[in-house]
Amino acid sequence: MTDRGSAPSRFYLTTPIYYVNARPHLGHAYSTIACDALARRKRAMGVETWFLTGTDEHGQKIERSAKLAGCSPQEFADKISGEFRGLWDRLGLTYDDFIRTTEPRHVHRVQRLFATLRDKGYIYKGSYTGQYCVSDEAYVDGPPGAICPDCGRATETVNEENYFFKLSAFERKLLEFYDENPGFVEPESTRREVISFVRGGLKDLSVSRTTFDWGIPVPGDEKHVVYVWLDALANYITALGYGSDDPQDQEKFRKFWPADLHLIGKEISRFHCVYWPAFLMAAGLPLPRKVFANGWLLFDQGKMSKSRGNIVRAETVAEVLGADALRYFLLREIPFGQDGNFSFDALVQRYNADLANGYGNLVSRVVNMVHKYFGGVMPEAGAETQAETALRASAGRAMAAFGPVFDQLNFSEALKSLWALVAETDGYLTANAPWKKPPDRSEADHAALQARVLATAAEAIRIITALAYPIAPDAAAKVWRQLGQGELADAAKNNFLNHLAWGGLKPGTKFGEPAPLFPRAEKDAVERMQKLEEENQRSAVEAASNASAQAAMASPEVKAPTEAKPAQKTAAAAEPPAPKFAEAPAPKAAATVAAAEPVPAEATAAASAEPQYIAIDDLAKVDLRVAQILVAERIPKADKLLRLEVDLGYEKRQILAGIAQYYEPEKLIGRKIVIVANLAPRKMRGLESNGMLLAASLEGGAPVLAGFLEEVPLGARLK
Ligand code: ME8
Numbered sequence: 001m002t003d004r005g006s007a008p009s010r011f012y013l014t015t016p017i018y019y020v021n022a023r024p025h026l027g028h029a030y031s032t033i034a035c036d037a038l039a040r041r042k043r044a045m046g047v048e049t050w051f052l053t054g055t056d057e058h059g060q061k062i063e064r065s066a067k068l069a070g071c072s073p074q075e076f077a078d079k080i081s082g083e084f085r086g087l088w089d090r091l092g093l094t095y096d097d098f099i100r101t102t103e104p105r106h107v108h109r110v111q112r113l114f115a116t117l118r119d120k121g122y123i124y125k126g127s128y129t130g131q132y133c134v135s136d137e138a139y140v141d142g143p144p145g146a147i148c149p150d151c152g153r154a155t156e157t158v159n160e161e162n163y164f165f166k167l168s169a170f171e172r173k174l175l176e177f178y179d180e181n182p183g184f185v186e187p188e189s190t191r192r193e194v195i196s197f198v199r200g201g202l203k204d205l206s207v208s209r210t211t212f213d214w215g216i217p218v219p220g221d222e223k224h225v226v227y228v229w230l231d232a233l234a235n236y237i238t239a240l241g242y243g244s245d246d247p248q249d250q251e252k253f254r255k256f257w258p259a260d261l262h263l264i265g266k267e268i269s270r271f272h273c274v275y276w277p278a279f280l281m282a283a284g285l286p287l288p289r290k291v292f293a294n295g296w297l298l299f300d301q302g303k304m305s306k307s308r309g310n311i312v313r314a315e316t317v318a319e320v321l322g323a324d325a326l327r328y329f330l331l332r333e334i335p336f337g338q339d340g341n342f343s344f345d346a347l348v349q350r351y352n353a354d355l356a357n358g359y360g361n362l363v364s365r366v367v368n369m370v371h372k373y374f375g376g377v378m379p380e381a382g383a384e385t386q387a388e389t390a391l392r393a394s395a396g397r398a399m400a401a402f403g404p405v406f407d408q409l410n411f412s413e414a415l416k417s418l419w420a421l422v423a424e425t426d427g428y429l430t431a432n433a434p435w436k437k438p439p440d441r442s443e444a445d446h447a448a449l450q451a452r453v454l455a456t457a458a459e460a461i462r463i464i465t466a467l468a469y470p471i472a473p474d475a476a477a478k479v480w481r482q483l484g485q486g487e488l489a490d491a492a493k494n495n496f497l498n499h500l501a502w503g504g505l506k507p508g509t510k511f512g513e514p515a516p517l518f519p520r521a522e523k524d525a526v527e528r529m530q531k532l533e534e535e536n537q538r539s540a541v542e543a544a545s546n547a548s549a550q551a552a553m554a555s556p557e558v559k560a561p562t563e564a565k566p567a568q569k570t571a572a573a574a575e576p577p578a579p580k581f582a583e584a585p586a587p588k589a590a591a592t593v594a595a596a597e598p599v600p601a602e603a604t605a606a607a608s609a610e611p612q613y614i615a616i617d618d619l620a621k622v623d624l625r626v627a628q629i630l631v632a633e634r635i636p637k638a639d640k641l642l643r644l645e646v647d648l649g650y651e652k653r654q655i656l657a658g659i660a661q662y663y664e665p666e667k668l669i670g671r672k673i674v675i676v677a678n679l680a681p682r683k684m685r686g687l688e689s690n691g692m693l694l695a696a697s698l699e700g701g702a703p704v705l706a707g708f709l710e711e712v713p714l715g716a717r718l719k
Contacts, residue, residue, distance in 0.1 A: 010049075011042045012256040016264050017054040017099065017235050020080035021065040023540075024087050025311035026330075026342060027265070027297045027304045033327050034294060034336065034411070035263050036093040040470035041406060043094075046495030050256045052239050053088065054099035055081040059228030060134050063214035068630060068645060068652065073214045077102055087314060091323045092473065099239040101216075101231055109243030110234045111219040113283060114207075114226055117165065122282040128162045128206045131155035135307070135669055136267075137228045139206060144711055150267060152664070154671040157711050162206040163224060170278040171202045177277065183290060185273045186409075187337035190266055190293040194273040205275065233276045236262065237285070259288040266293035292409055295339040297330075304342065307666035309537075309634035312342060316532040320525055324472040325351050325518065331411035331471055332419075344526040351521050354419055359464070360475075360518035362426050366457045367482045367514045369434060369450075378458060378484065378509040379451035388456045391428050392502055394421055395463045399500060402467045411471070418467055425460040429453065458483060459505045466500050475517050484509040537636045623678035624694070624718035626708070632665035638685050644668070646675060646691075649714030656689035662702050674706045674718060 015035045018028050032053055039051035057077040066076035081100050088095060099106060117123045131140040133148035133155045140148050144157045178184060178195055185191040208224035209215065215225025234242075240256050241249025264272050272291045280287050296303045300310045317326040329347050332354065334340025370376060381388070398421045406414040434450040441449075462483055469476040469488060480488040483505060488496075630652065631645035640658045642665055655675065674694040681690045695703035 009047060010256060011039075011047045011261075012050045012240075012259045013038055013042075013052070013261040013263065014236050014259055015053040016268060017056040017101065017232055018084055019059075019061065020055050020057050020077045020084070021061050022306035023080060024084050024314065025304060025306065026299075026314050026317070027311075028084070029087070029091065029314035029326070030297050030330050031263055031265060031294055032088060032093055032095075033091070033330060034409070035261075036095070037327065037331060037411065037470040038261070038263075038409070039094055039096075040473060040492070041403075041497065044469065044492040044495060044497040045403075046498045050097070050240075050252075051095050052097050052099060052236070053093075053095045054097075054235060054239065055084055055101070056228070056232045056235075057081060057100055057102045058215040058225070058231055059137050060209070060212050060214070061137060063212055064134070064630060066214075074102065091314060091318060091326075097239050099235050101235060105244070106235060106238045107216050109238035110216050110226055110231050112243035113234050113237075113279075114216075114230070115219050116283050117279065118163075120282060120284070122166045122169070123163050123207065124166070126162060126164045126204075126206075127160065128164075129159040130157070132158040133670070135666075145707070145709060147667075152667045153669050154667075156670055158211065160210045161224075162210070163208040163218060163221075164204040165207045165230070165279070165282070167202045167205040167275070167278055170281055171198060173281060174198050174202075174274065174277060177287065184287075185269065186290065186292045189337075190269045190273070194269055197270055198274055202274070202278075229271050229275060230279065233271060233279065236276075236288070242285075258286040260290065262288050262291045264291060264293055266295060269293045293337065295334065295337055297334070298339055298341045299343075302664070303339075305666060307631075307633065307669060309665055312344075312529075312533055313536060316529050316536070317347065319532065320529050321347070321351055321521060322474070322518070324475045325355060328355060328415070328472050332415040333412065335412050336409050344529050347529075348521045348525050351518065354422075355472075355475075355518040356520040358419060358426070359422050359468070360516070362422055362429070362457075363461055363465075363479050363482065363517060364514060365429065366454060366461055367511060370454050370458060370511050371514060373434070373450050373454070376511045378505055378507050378511065379455050380507040381455035381459075382448055382452050384456075385452070387428060387432065388452060391424060391456055391460055394424050395460050395502055398467065399463060399502075403497075406470075415468075415471065418464060421460065421464055425457055425464070428460075429457050455505070455507070459502060462505045463500065463502065466497060469497075478515055478517060481512040482514060484511045534636050620719070621678075622676060625675055625677040626712045626714055626716040626718070627673055627675045627677075627691075628714055629668045629671050629673060632663075632668040634660055634665060635685055635687070641685065642668075643687060644693075646673070647714055648675075648677065653690040654688060655691045655693065656684050656687060657693050659693070659695070659703050659705075663705070671705070672708055672712060672714075 013035055015032050018024065035051055035053070039049050042049040055077070057073075062077060063073050066073040069076055071079075077100070085098055088098075101107075101110075114123070128139070131142050131144070131146045131148075132138070133140050133151065133153060135153050136148060136150050138148070138150065140146060140155045142155065146155050147153070148155050175195070175198055178191070178198075182191075185194050205227075207227040207230045208218050209227060210224050213225055215228060216231050218224035218226055236259055237243075237253065237257060241251070241253040242257070244250060244253075262272055262276075269291065277287050298304065299312060302308050302310055304311050314323075314326060317329075325347070329350055333346065333350060370378065373379075384392070398418055402414050402418055405417070432449065432453045434453040437443075437446045461479065462485070465476045465479045465483070469492070473488070477488040480486065480491065485491065485505075625648055627646040627648045629644055630647050631643070633643050635641045635643050635656070638660070640660050642657050642660045642663070644655045644657055645652060646655055676692045676694065679690075679692050681688050683689070693703075694706040696706065697703055
């Protein structure tokens with residue numbers, strides 16, 4: 001990581017700042033753990049390191065999430081931001097600063113940045129009419145109803161006065177910059193995507209919004225709030241002190257900017273590799289040295305994300321196997337930069353093979369034997385035989401190779417070769433069997449062999465432990481004590497990795513007491529983790545459902561339009577017969593209701609039936625309304641059901657729909673649909689459903705949701 005003359009004595013690295021619309025999951029932990037491992041290694045090498053993380057708290061997405069939860073955006077942000085920070089602390093992550101974009105220090109400095117860009121002539125006023133993806137907080141090209149090309153969700157039409165940033169002025173400069181700095185974007189696949197995006201032409205970018213107010217007011221024109229991505233990206237400089245009048249802040253900014261590494265998920269590379277450098281160029285600031293995009297953690301075949309409902313929490317793994325196991329697994333299992341599957345089975349398998357039976361068992365054998373045969377004191381190794389020379393040479397190669405591979409963020413390769421040294425040390429121990437005295441070996445020879453073998457193996461363990469420290473810091477600290485090396489945290493402060501060399505474990509060193517490192521995971525470990533996740537998901541669904549019910553009751557916006565007759569939630573009398581739209585004649589596919597149950601046979605068969613007429617008054621009894629999906633998520637142990645929260649304009653409500661096998665929940669968010677609004681509420685899986693979605697029913701029962709090509713206001717009645 002020395003591209004463009006990185007100062008070797010300083011290193012500034014950042015994670016993305018995470019949206020506070022939902023609690024942290026393993027995907028967020030993945031990027032943060034990788035940064036933590038890098039930061040730990042840098043510090044232990046004597047590099048002055050600054051590791052920044054934080055939370056992204058403004059924007060329409062957060063405003064809506066807060067509304068659904070029935071609290072103010074600030075209260076909502078406080079709660080979720082606290083959960084991120086609490087989790088990072090629980091996992092022992094060593095961030096130096098945690099920035100929240102709602103903090104005054106950030107707000108003022110973003111306003112300074114905005115004013116600077118405007119003063120330099122890079123920001124002008126205009127208006128934007130087009131599509132916006134609230135989930136990605138991104139402007140999207142396309143007609144009304146267009147699908148966001150990044151996340152596949154429906155976009156919303158925006159028509160508002162905006163400030164624009166002259167992004168188009170940076171097209172050529174950016175291409176030149178990528179060309180001159182081939183290491184700026186990694187991995188190569190992301191670099192190619194970024195370059196081809198810029199080559200495709202850059203349009204000016206709207207950098208303010210006026211249709212909501214949860215954001216940083218534009219200085220001097222406060223009906224605008226700063227576009228959330230300009231606000232968020234600026235965290236990397238505001239946290240250091242950009243825009244502050246305090247000399248200490250200014251000093252820190254001078255010291256650490258430009259960043260050596262922005263570590264991000266690949267889905268936000270356009271923001272970091274195109275918009276961010278352009279903002280910085282416009283402000284006259286140096287550009288970061290590297291943006292590295294990690295791949296996605298997949299679970300159940302899809303990107304792990306809250307809206308897909310396929311998340312695993314880091315807490316679960318930490319509780320059952322420990323934080324080190326989680327760190328080791330994530331960084332060893334998946335080549336960094338590529339997508340990779342997370343599974344409890346693979347986790348437990350690797351834990352047992354590499355940590356319990358591999359490293360943990362090796363340490364325990366050696367430390368126990370030093371206690372048993374040498375009273376817990378490191379013996380003198382004596383003269384080397386070929387076997388010791390070979391192991392020492394391997395350790396030397398590991399020390400030389402590990403750092404460069406690790407610093408390239410190739411964690412899995414670095415760990416793979418380090419664990420080859422674990423296996424070699426294990427093999428060396430087994431081959432020399434210091435616990436077994438053959439009858440033809442004298443006592444003195446046997447004692448010499450024991451001393452040589454155990455001293456050599458213990459020294460190899462010390463080297464392995466030092467190198468593994470950034471990835472498994474808790475285990476490394478325990479082993480350090482067992483080898484009589486004292487506190488690893490102190491060693492780390494004293495740059496111990498910088499002068500790591502064979503021979504550091506001196507004869508006569510008093511070993512610490514043996515203590516278990518990675519107890520073998522039994523068969524039930526997978527089940528325990530699965531159960532913890534199920535329980536958590538169930539309580540999250542219930543909490544969300546309660547919160548949205550409360551929000552719907554409490555919301556001042558709950559004003560039914562005069563002609564609306566929303567379903568009575570409490571006094572559900574006899575359920576009216578379900579409307580049989582499916583029985584209307586239809587040429588190919590019949591419209592039906594995407595209810596929780598499978599589509600009734602008569603509903604689909606009706607396409608060929610004789611027409612059965614109804615009176616206009618009968619139709620008028622059915623209150624059909626335009627609604628927008630705000631939340632869509634799977635329900636644990638209900639394969640067919642999705643839980644939706646929909647906005648009718650005059651109220652929000654929960655609907656359970658049997659479309660889980662046909663629609664990815666995350667792709668439904670933002671979509672405008674038609675619902676039967678006056679269907680009596682009913683309970684399924686302990687949750688109340690208040691209405692039904694309308695959908696065409698294709699052969700085999702697959703539903704296709706009804707929608708609109710033109711813009712329609714929420715709550716509009718269909719008649
Ligand atoms: O995008 N696999 O925040 P966010 C791997 N606020 N990494 C994952 C992941 C997964 N399944 N899920 C999340 C934002 N991540 C903006 C960023 S920065 C100025 C603003 C990680 O809460 C990954 O690092 O959606 C990804 O980029 C980040 O979380 C997205 O977090």
